[in-house]
Amino acid sequence: MSTATYAGQQVEVNDEGFFVDPAQWNRQMAIEMATADGIELGDRHWQVIEFMRKEYFEKGTGPTVRVLGKSSGVAVKELYELFPKGPAKMAARIAGIPKPKGCI
Amino acid sequence: MNTPTRAPIEKVSIIISKGSLDGIYPGLIMANGARAEGIEANLFFTFFGLDAVHKKRIDHIKVATVGNPGMHIPTLLGGLPGMSALATHMMNRQMEKLDIPPIGEFIEMIGDTGAGMYACKASVDMFKLSEDDFVPQIQEIITVGEFYDRAAGGQIIFT
Numbered sequence: 001m002s003t004a005t006y007a008g009q010q011v012e013v014n015d016e017g018f019f020v021d022p023a024q025w026n027r028q029m030a031i032e033m034a035t036a037d038g039i040e041l042g043d044r045h046w047q048v049i050e051f052m053r054k055e056y057f058e059k060g061t062g063p064t065v066r067v068l069g070k071s072s073g074v075a076v077k078e079l080y081e082l083f084p085k086g087p088a089k090m091a092a093r094i095a096g097i098p099k100p101k102g103c104i
Numbered sequence: 105m106n107t108p109t110r111a112p113i114e115k116v117s118i119i120i121s122k123g124s125l126d127g128i129y130p131g132l133i134m135a136n137g138a139r140a141e142g143i144e145a146n147l148f149f150t151f152f153g154l155d156a157v158h159k160k161r162i163d164h165i166k167v168a169t170v171g172n173p174g175m176h177i178p179t180l181l182g183g184l185p186g187m188s189a190l191a192t193h194m195m196n197r198q199m200e201k202l203d204i205p206p207i208g209e210f211i212e213m214i215g216d217t218g219a220g221m222y223a224c225k226a227s228v229d230m231f232k233l234s235e236d237d238f239v240p241q242i243q244e245i246i247t248v249g250e251f252y253d254r255a256a257g258g259q260i261i262f263t
Binding site for chain 1: 133136137139140143202203
């Protein structure tokens with residue numbers, strides 16, 4: 001466990017950089033994390049991020065790629081274009097939620 | 105705690121050589137999981153593994169109830185008509201509950217993740233198949249040499 005500073009605030013993150021407490025997250029932090037990963041967040045990115053957070057708060061774990069593809073309004077192919085380093089790894093981290101636990 | 109010197113896996117090439125449900129799913133799950141982690145992935149289908157990408161067979165993949173001690177069914181019972189279909193049905197239902205897609209949908213999804221998917225030329229020739237027999241996600245029929253070429257710089261996993 002360690003801390004990182006985003007948008008001028010200290011937040012707790014795990015070894016892989018995922019937020020420990022998703023409530024500490026805000027949009028400015030997402031923009032900073034995405035920029036560091038070489039991504040400029042557009043409407044489609046936000047749609048994925050907001051869907052992931054909603055799922056996390058409803059179900060206690062982030063959605064699988066399959067669920068994202070079926071229910072977020074962004075298909076699997078586009079998901080990988082938006083987040084080239086993988087939706088599980090990259091999108092969940094930027095969305096400030098723990099890494100999804102599912103295998104699919 | 106991760107040691108900083110541990111090099112992450114950046115690329116995997118997974119060979120699927122069996123045509124049973126339990127022979128196909130592990131490779132698909134590993135390839136899809138790799139892509140979700142941002143790892144480059146190739147799938148190479150050989151021998152009976154070709155059934156996983158064969159248009160007419162993809163929706164009829166079954167689990168073996170004979171010669172499969174993991175099923176815990178006596179061999180004579182496992183050989184009764186309909187046993188394999190029944191076991192397959194039960195297993196598919198359980199997997200759907202776990203959000204694991206049917207093989208056809210899974211192959212489509214893995215194609216959409218940007219993974220490479222190839223059929224083995226020697227097997228294609230042996231079974232007298234052609235490109236038209238395969239789902240569109242199969243990009244190419246390639247030789248073993250071409251497979252090694254595409255696998256260069258990564259790990260190879262045989263299933």
